[in-house]
Amino acid sequence: KQEVTQIPAALSVPEGENLVLNCSFTDSAIYNLQWFRQDPGKGLTSLLLIQSSQREQTSGRLNASLDKSSGRSTLYIAASQPGDSATYLCAVAHNYGQNFVFGPGTRLSVLP
Amino acid sequence: NAGVTQTPKFQVLKTGQSMTLQCAQDMNHNSMYWYRQDPGMGLRLIYYSASEGTTDKGEVPNGYNVSRLNKREFSLRLESAAPSQTSVYFCASSELDTGLEGAFFGQGTRLTVV
Numbered sequence: 001k002q003e004v005t006q007i008p009a010a011l012s013v014p015e016g017e018n019l020v021l022n023c024s025f026t027d028s029a030i031y032n033l034q035w036f037r038q039d040p041g042k043g044l045t046s047l048l049l050i051q052s053s054q055r056e057q058t059s060g061r062l063n064a065s066l067d068k069s070s071g072r073s074t075l076y077i078a079a080s081q082p083g084d085s086a087t088y089l090c091a092v093a094h095n096y097g098q099n100f101v102f103g104p105g106t107r108l109s110v111l112p
Numbered sequence: 113n114a115g116v117t118q119t120p121k122f123q124v125l126k127t128g129q130s131m132t133l134q135c136a137q138d139m140n141h142n143s144m145y146w147y148r149q150d151p152g153m154g155l156r157l158i159y160y161s162a163s164e165g166t167t168d169k170g171e172v173p174n175g176y177n178v179s180r181l182n183k184r185e186f187s188l189r190l191e192s193a194a195p196s197q198t199s200v201y202f203c204a205s206s207e208l209d210t211g212l213e214g215a216f217f218g219q220g221t222r223l224t225v226v
Contacts, residue, residue: 049214102155
């Protein structure tokens with residue numbers, strides 16, 4: 001059974017810092033890995049999708065990497081802003097069974 | 113482009129009442145999913161439908177039923193609501209069999225069972 005963990009559970013940083021969020025998964029037989037953002041009381045917004053054959057994806061100040069063999073992904077946020085405060089979730093889609101398995105999330109607070 | 117639309121957004125039920133949560137997607141995806149999100153538990157899969165006409169149980173299916181009405185619509189039914197079903201419910205869709213697209217989520221339904 002696929003299990004996804006995220007470290008840290010919560011993170012508080014001053015504005016302007018670069019930061020890294022971590023995601024680990026136990027089974028490397030995945031289709032892709034996706035990072036989401038969730039604001040309080042809201043739905044999930046997709047940030048980045050990395051295919052199993054890719055090593056990284058970039059969007060603006062966000063960069064996500066994938067090391068499938070070691071079961072790890074990182075989300076790098078450059079020059080953090082208060083508007084980045086949210087919960088960040090990673091999810092893996094594995095190619096047995098047709099669904100996504102989510103990590104518990106990292107709650108990020110960026111202080112002005 | 114609406115993406116994934118869920119109704120209702122909020123609902124309060126009494127124990128034992130029934131209700132159906134509706135979900136529709138306009139991206140022509142084959143796969144659709146129902147998740148529940150609880151504090152400290154993350155998102156857990158209730159049911160999914162890999163294609164029109166098929167449904168499968170996820171991690172926490174007890175107390176729920178689903179219907180894949182057509183390619184666009186996937187509904188979740190609570191036959192006899194219990195307080196343990198108080199949660200936020202999310203519907204999602206994807207084209208998972210190609211692996212080329214990720215998941216798209218609706219805005220959620222906040223359900224309280226009293």
